Structure formats: structure tokens, C-alpha cells
Amino acid sequence: MSSYTAAFRVWRGDADGGELEDFKVEVNEGEVVLDIIHRLQATQASDLAVRWNCKAGKCGSCSAEINGRPRLLCMTRMSIFSREETITVTPLRAFPVVRDLVTDVSFNYAKAREVPAFVPPPGVAAGDYRMQQIDVERPQEFRKCIECFLCQDTCHVVRDHEENKASFAGPRFLMRIAELDMHPLDAAAGVGVDRKKTAQDEHGLGYCNITKCCTEVCPENIKITDNALIPLKERAVDRKYDPLVWLGDKIFRRTE
């Protein structure tokens, strides 16, 4: 395997404007796109801004768009591209740009704060939580999330409609609600928090039209749509749109 020179187009600019800038840059065997961005920094564009940290696909910092697809820079191998093609790297296009490849993802932190936290079960001390594996394995899948926000970036509800940001939590945080609602020890219902109902009423679950882009881009391969969003939609139906379930809950005094 030999080194070669690749053609890169990288978006340079800030909130006032910017453009795609062309580069020719050396590529070596085994490298990922983040390596190439670092080589650009080292050799041709010392002021190129890029957010990164672990280089192992676990910190979720280096999210960007490569040839128009939301990806982690550190987990995208150069070997998936042909040597002839021009590789375009841009910042995430759903969030405000700060500079070059860095975006302001504070929308996600605001949405995270809107989700009511885990409610400990009454009468059980923190160290005494006991759960069976089959009860926690569903929410455990969602704990793999590294919060790269690629799902938030690709979701057309906010990507294509800035005005929906106020009322839509996005797939990452709807998945968080599903995780808590499936948690065997979460006692939110006991303190008057109905996660199923509020997912629809307050966090915009109804905006999701289950087109699965969040699942397609997830670097942790979490089945966000099938295992979190659709089950949460079904749970919301139990609360809001299914009179038989409502009647059954009343007759049998079911709370969960």
C-alpha cells in the first residue's frame, strides 16, 4: 500500500459566511478522515478549527458531514473512498456554525435539561437497587449513546425546519425518555410524571415520522427507531389514543 494525494474540499468560515476550500493532501494506509484534517492543520491550514478528542469513536466530539453524510471524522476510513474522488467535509448543517468544522450544539444540552431525570424508587437506598438483567437490557442499548448528535443533525424535523427546534426534542432525547420509561426502577409515575404522555405533549414525539435517518447514522448502531422511538410512540398511543387500554387501566387500576 502506498501513499497518495487526495483532493479535499473543506468548509472554512464562521457565522458571517464562508466557502468550501480546496486542498491536496497526503493520505497513508490505515488513516481516517480526522487524520487528514489534522494533516491539513499541520501543513496547510494551521487555523482550521475542528473539535475532536478521543480518536476512538467514543467521545462523540468529531461529528461532521463527509460527502454530505453525517459521520464521525475519526471513524470514517479513507479506504472507503476511491483515490480519484474529491472528499467534501463540512460542519453539521443542523446547528449554528461557530467556525470551520465546529458547530454550536447547545440546542442538545437545552433539550437534555427538559427531560425529567430518573426518579429513584421510594424506600430503596441508592446502593440497594436490584434489577434483573432481562428488565434492564432494553434501556441498556440506549446507554451506548456517545452523544455525538449525528442523529439530531440528520433528523429532518429540525435540520430542515429551524422553527421546530422549540417543540421537538430530537431522536437522542426521545430515546432518553424511552430509556427512562422502560427503566424497571424509575418511579416517575409516582411523582406525577407521565413520560409516555409528555413525550407526545411536551417533547414533540408526534413530529417524528419514523423515516429512520437517526438509526442510519448512529455510529453505535443503536436501533433508535425500532427499539426506542416506535415503542415510545406505542406507549403514547396507550395513554392518548387507545380507549380500550385507557378503560383497562381504569378497571384494573394499572399504573404501569
Place this chain on the structure above:
Amino acid sequence: MATGTEPQPRTGVHDASRAAITARHLRTDRWWLAPAATAAGLLAFVVYSTWRAFANADYYAAPYVSPFYSPCLAENCVPMKDGPNWAIFGSWWGLSPALLILIFPLGFRLTCYYYRKAYYRGFWASPPACAVAEPHKTYSGETRFPLILQNIHRYFFYAAVPVAGILTYDTVLAFRDETYAWGHMGLGTLVFLVNIVLIWAYTFSCHSCRHIVGGKLKHFSRHPVRYRLWGWVGKLNARHMQLAWASLLSVALADFYVYLVASGAFDDPRLF
């Protein structure tokens, strides 16, 4: 007065706060292929099923009844010996009896979580593909009428189960010959068998089914039987898309087979 040259408000990926990139998307792969193929496949089925549903002819050739006409609920149905003939709708019903029953499988598929993805992408371009900007100025998803009705999917699932049960009965009846003698099999019997297996697999792989059998529970450990069922349905559910297409194709083929035999274009080869 609008002149058509006023600057349009910048929204979505062209919002003023976002990176200034004029292109709607920068994807270099053939992202349009999947939605185009999906739309073409669904459109072909819609055209075919509309023709067959309104045709009101060539839907019964002993011992086979087209799945589009089963159960046959009107008085104007062709008599089918021991078949699903229930004249609930009297002589006043002058249209094709298929229209009376197809509403249920149609509703089941129309509100299905997979088909929703397929037609939202393929027909409505919402979005056409991931990270490809959609053309619509506003978006309210499934929060308002009529799309809020997608939430009744489970009721169509409930209706789809007895319909699949009747199609199973039709498959059993297909083990007769054209004189209604039992213990025979033709090529059509095989077509019906494949179709009913795919219909049941698609029905049980439904996301609402997965929720009903166990997904709604908070503690699987207290419901071991439902947990087991949820696991089985989950395995099918992972292939919901494939089953949706396979069963759509098989039901159309089963109907077309009956059409060929009933219209005299083809003789059902008898295996025994």
C-alpha cells in the same frame, strides 16, 4: 404586490446561523435510487390492486379464491363451496365485494411503521433521503389530522389478524381439487401456502404486535411467557421491511394466479 423576486426567508440548512452552503445536500452517492425504487414498487402495486379490486371478475376458480376477495361479504359474490361467502351486504351493494374487505389490509399497511417510512420518503420527500433537504416549507409530522390517525395502527393490526385467519382457511380449502374432493394439491396450493406464511410473518412482525405482546411491560421478569413472545416477535420485527415487501408481492401473485386460472388463461397444474 409580490413580484416573485423578493428574497425568500432562509430556513432549514440555509438558515442564517448555519454554515453558508448553497447546495441542498452534498451527497455524492445514488441517494435517489432507494426512494425512487420504493415509489415505483408501491405505485405498481397500487395500480394493479386498484384494477383487480374494481374488476369484480375472475376472482374464483375452484378451489382457489383471490386474497383480494376473501372473505366475500356481499350478495353479489360468486358462490364458493365451503368458502368464505358471507352475504352481510345485501343486493343493494352493487360495487365490487373486494372493496368491503380490502379496507382492512389496506389500512394495516397504510399505517404500518415501515410503509410510513417508505411513502414519506418515496412519495412525499419528507425527507427524500437522509441529509437531503426536503422541499416543504413547513412540517408538522404526525401531530395533526390526518396523519395523527397513524396512531390507530394497532386497531388495523387487530383487524388484520382475523383476515389472515380467513386467508389461512382459504389455503386449507386449496387442498381440494376443482370438484371439491379433499387431499389434492395444485401449483396454486403452493402459491397460497407461501403467501399465507408471508402474510402471517408480516402480521406478527408488526411493531404494534411487538408492543402488545410484551413491549409495553416495564418488568419482563414478572411475565416470562410474554417476554419470550416479545423476543420472537422482535426477531421477526427486525425483518419487517423485507416481510412487508415479500408479503405484498406474494399477495399480488396469489391474486394474479387466481386471475389467470379463473380467466382461462392458465390451467392449474395438479401435483396430486
